[in-house]
Amino acid sequence: MKFKVETFPNYRIAYIRRVGQYGPANIEVMEKVKKWAKEKNLLESAILFAIPQDNPESTLPDNCRFDACIVIPNDYQVDDLVLEGELSGGKYLIYEVKHTPDDIQKAYSDVFQSLQHNGYKIDNKPIMEKYIGDMISNPYCEICVPVKP
Template identity: 75%
Template sequence: MKFKVKTLPNYRIVYVRRVGPYGPENIEVMEKLKEWAREKNLLKSAILLAIPQDNPETTLPENCRFDACIVISEDSQMDDSICESELSGGKYLIYEIKHTAEDIQKAYAEIFPSIQSYGYQIDNKPILERYTGDMINNPYCEICVPVKP
């Protein structure tokens, strides 16, 4: 699989969290976030992130956390209607893939075995699915894997 190496900045984010098995319900969480962002006029030039916080191979399905996030500017004023946090930036391997359940599953299966062969180790940060620009309306996303040399 082809990838680019990029340094991502720190992101100030707001998010909606779901706890439970990863699957189609995650789409509902993202739609809820998009609806909130539309009401605040934040969706037009947005960076959306989907963050599976837990490894389903080591975490019970009912305890897996999924965050649907939108990057906001430092000067944005938020209220208590949504959770806020910050993601620390750093070096990431960026894989652009079709955003279908089949393609995402295939990508995750191929990404991890190949990382070490390129001389990288996964950093202790969450893996991000990133949607920017046209990706929000088209079936593509970037899987961003945090790495350290």
């Protein structure tokens, strides 16, 4: 599995959190964030992240947290429709994946073999899916895996 290495800065984000079993409802949360961002003129050059916060193998499905996020400028004032937070930067392995449920699921299972095969250790941060811009013309996303220095 091919990857590139990137160092992310700290990102200030606006996000909406959903708690419950991962699946199609996560897409609805991302659509809410995109709708909010479009209304605020933030979507066109946006960086969006989909962040499953919990491992469904060790967390009950009803307790799994999912954050749909958009990077926002440091001086941007958020409203009550979204939460505000920060993603801590660091070193990530970036895997480009076709944006289909099957391809993303396969990528998540292949990532751990790739890490081990290439001598990387996962850092104690969530794996994220990264989307750039409006995504209408780009059928790919990036799986971003945090690794220890």
